[in-house]
Amino acid sequence: MLLLDIKNLTIELNTADGLVRAVDRVNLSLREGETRGLVGESGSGKSLVAKAIVGVLNKRWQISADRFNWRGQDMLSLPxxxxxxxxGRDIAMIYQEPSRSLDPTAHILEQLEEAIPDHLxxxxxxxxxxxxxxxAIGLLHKVGIRDHQSVLQSYPFQLSEGVCQKIMIAMAIAKNPKLLIADEPTTALxxxxxxxxxxxxxxxNQLKGMSVLLISHELExxxxxxxxxxxxxCGQLVEAGETAAILKQPYHPYTHALIKSVPEFQPNLQPKTPLYALPGSIPVLQHLPIGCRLGPRCPNARKECVKTPTLERLQNHFYSCHFPLTGAKEP
Structure with missing residues (x-):
């Protein structure tokens, strides 16, 4: 059974220049007990998707989806x-920069106790x-903090970023969520x-069967x-599937570029060889390309790329490209 099933999620931001489509028809699904990664450059819309799931987006932002189901229940139809x-009962999220997410005026004990539901x-x-x-002490032990006495009586600014992040994880798992969303959990660590x-x-994930959505700009x-x-x-889903299959045979040029830029995935790379990188940079929201947003940077771009590609499927491998790499289909 699918725990989370989202189809064609669109998020539009109301700016001085009009509506800007920051997330463009993104599909995302999670099975019970699954760990899924959500990867892309900074500014690609990963955090917006996560915030849409937990419902903490700005009210001025317009959100729509053809399907937004949680455990088979249509969330969009509910009050x-x-x-x-x-x-609040089933989903927890770990935000970036934990020391800024914690209350600087309260002891860790007070904040951790507040996160524990009464029914537990x-x-x-x-x-x-x-x-x-x-x-609260048991939660700190679960996340690897043994010296609980000093930590519980400390303020966030007195602790390291690593310890603060572990405390954020302890607060997130305090209610035994079915889905844990970790948004760049290792930034600056x-x-x-x-x-x-x-x-x-x-x-x-392995011991409790908790589904995890890991968000990062670092593929490795x-x-x-x-x-x-x-x-x-840039707000568009370009490829999705099993991690091992994507790493072995990516179909989208952007995914291929991400893999080629990581030395760990290039065992035959010679010493001092320059790493591969796509030319250019991710566009700003106010000047998004039409059609496939990778077009201006894509080495395989052609005139057909001014039209937004549809999401194609090959077994359990999804890709969105007019001219996929070898193995998907012939151009």
């Missing part, structure tokens, strides 16, 4: 309060304070701490921890 109840406290009401504190956090998220960081992958470019 706002009922949507918030379902999302098994005991009489007069022991709620004690039970809540024990639960050193490599050893990044690996610890990714292994921590993978353990929740999430490829080894995900079963499936969706690639975004």
């Amino acid at each position: 706002y309060e009922q949507q918030r109840k379902i999302i 406290l098994d005991g009489p009401w007069w022991k709620r304070g004690y039970l809540r504190r024990r639960k 050193e490599s050893t701490t990044q690996a610890q956090l990714f292994r921590l998220l993978a353990s929740f 960081s999430i490829a080894r921890y995900t079963q499936s992958l969706s690639v975004l470019y």
